[in-house]
Each structure stands twice: as C-alpha cells, then as structure tokens.
Amino acid sequence: MPENPDGIGAAFAPHDHSHCSSRALNDATERLATEGGRLTPVRRRTLEILLESHRAMGAYEVLDRLAAEGFGRQPPVAYRALEFLVQHGLAHRLQRLNAFAACLHPGADHQPAFLICSECDRIAEVPSGPMRDALGDVASGAGFVVDRVTVEAVGTCAICAEARA
C-alpha cells in the first residue's frame, strides 16, 4: 500500500499525522467562519484531542483530558463540546463504540461509512454513497423513506494484518 495521506483509508497507512491533523483543524476553522459557529477554547481543545489519534474516544475519556487541563469536570462539558463538533460535521459519533472521532474530511458534506479495526481501535472513513443508494432502493420497496444511515464495519486493518503475518 502506497502512502496516500488524504485518501480513502488513510488512517490505516503510515502518514505524517501532524499534517493531517493540522489540516483538519484549519478546515474546521474556515468552515465555522462561514457557517457562523464559534470555536471556543473547550471546543477547539476537544477537537484537538480527538485529532491526536485515528481512534474513537469515549466522552468520559475526552472529559478526563479536558478536566486535567483546567476545563470543567462534569459530563455535560464533554458532551456539549462533542455534540457541537458533530453538528458542524467536525466529528462523528460511532454507535458501535459509544464513542466519537474527529472528522478528517470536513467541508465535504458527507455521511461516511466507518471501518473499525478490532485489534488496534483505529478508525477510517470511507464514502458511503454506493451503500446509501443500495439501501435506498430496498427501503423504497418497503415504502420507507431513509433519513440518516449508519454504516459501521468491524474488522482488521492493513497494519494489524501485516503485523500478524
């Protein structure tokens, strides 16, 4: 697998993480400037914490970090910041894990599918368009109108497969 810093499944290939993380932060700032959201200190710090790894973090894990840095130490502090990020497309919530992960491609209006490595807990986003189309077809056969779709796959990433071989 070649280096491919910004592409599909980038999280599962070696890459310059400080680059992808600072880029996401810049994208976020721009995006909010046009949309009107305020990236306050807690919110910004929450995003940075999520961006430090390609993992999903539980709200309480984020909260511990925030509290250690002088922010509030009650659950709503983390939940509110995370909710803000999710609403503005800067982070995603992973249902299978009760956890949150930074969005690596903010700006693209998207609703990605997630690949979750069960060995190293890393997360990757991949486009879900084809799947949403396929689901829309079956759903409309049942008279169901789809609003939001969650697609989350658990499996083994390239790095862990390699390590095991």
Place this chain on the structure above:
Amino acid sequence: MPENPDGIGAAFAPHDHSHCSSRALNDATERLATEGGRLTPVRRRTLEILLESHRAMGAYEVLDRLAAEGFGRQPPVAYRALEFLVQHGLAHRLQRLNAFAACLHPGADHQPAFLICSECDRIAEVPSGPMRDALGDVASGAGFVVDRVTVEAVGTCAICAEARA
C-alpha cells in the same frame, strides 16, 4: 402496498401478526434443536416479549416484563437471555437504540440492515448483501478486511407517511 406477510419490510405493512410471531417461534425451536441450544423458560419468554411488536426494546423494558411475570429482577437476567438469543440468530441488537428486536427470519444465516421509523419506532429487516458487497470493495481498497457490518437507517415508514398525508 400489498399484503406481504413474510417479505421485505413486512413490519411496515398491515399483516396477521400472531402468524408471523408464532412462525418465528417455531423456527427458533427447530433451529435450536439442531444447533444444541436450550430454549429455557426465561429465554423463551424473552423471545415472545420481543415478538409481540415490531419494535426494538431496551434491556430494562424486557426486564420489567420478566420481573412482573416472576422471573428475576436484576439486569443480568435480561442481558443473558438477550445475549443468548442474539448469539443464536433469534434476535438482533440495534446499536443506534441500545436495544434489541426479535429476528423475523431466523434460519437464514443473515446479517440484515435495519430500517427504523423515527415516528412509531417500528423496525424492519432488509437484506444487506448488496451493501456489504459495496463496502467490501472500498474496504479492501484500504487493505481492510471486514468482519461484521452494522447498517441501520433512520427514517419514516409507509404507515406513518400515510398517516401524515
């Protein structure tokens, strides 16, 4: 939409529910006979409770029912019965809802996609084969080997759409 008791999205069409529920119960009994699982009283009752509606139920909702009927009243009672049903393909767990729903097509070895009506909370299972194939393609592009996939769509079912019109 015609009557189509056992087909795709059956939950969203009028149908003879006592039929589809008793059939699922029979399927379950047969399936366990060949597989070696024991459908004990708590487990059987748990399945019946799930089958009473085409909704997903929280573990504690199930637990209340069980307790009222003389079974244990502590969480593990419900969680163990539900886990057993899920492991044997007789029920599904819905990540978006932290809840469980009876499987209406046991026997078919499947991993369906779910349609969840946000107005009436009814659930339907639809085949997820096409979606899993599509996801497998993108995933392998990232060197990721998919094990299990969760596909859950939130939207509006035929019955509620009709009622609103």
Place this chain on the structure above:
DNA sequence: AGACGACTGTAACACTATAACAGAACGGAG
C-alpha cells in the same frame, strides 16, 4: 452601562451494562 443571548460550569440523577458469586436444575457415568 444595561440587556440579551450564547457559553461554561456544577450537582444530581437516569439509563445501560458488567463482574463476581451462590444456589438450583439438568444430563451423563457409574
């Protein structure tokens, strides 16, 4: 300065899930 809205923090609580252990029920070997 005053007023308003948005943001941050706290306490208290509700819901979801698991660990650890004791006794009861079942099934096979003798």
Place this chain on the structure above:
DNA sequence: CTCCGTTCTGTTATAGTGTTACAGTCGTCT
C-alpha cells in the same frame, strides 16, 4: 437411583454512558 460436572438462574454490587436543571460568566449590541 446417586453422584458429579456443567449449565443456568438469581442475587448484590459496581462500572460506564448520557441527561436535566439551574447558576454564573462572557461577548456583543444598543
């Protein structure tokens, strides 16, 4: 039938996840 190992049921206690309600703070606009 009895003994024994296994599986199942139930309990207490505790961990983890998420929300409600309310008070104070900060920015901004007149």
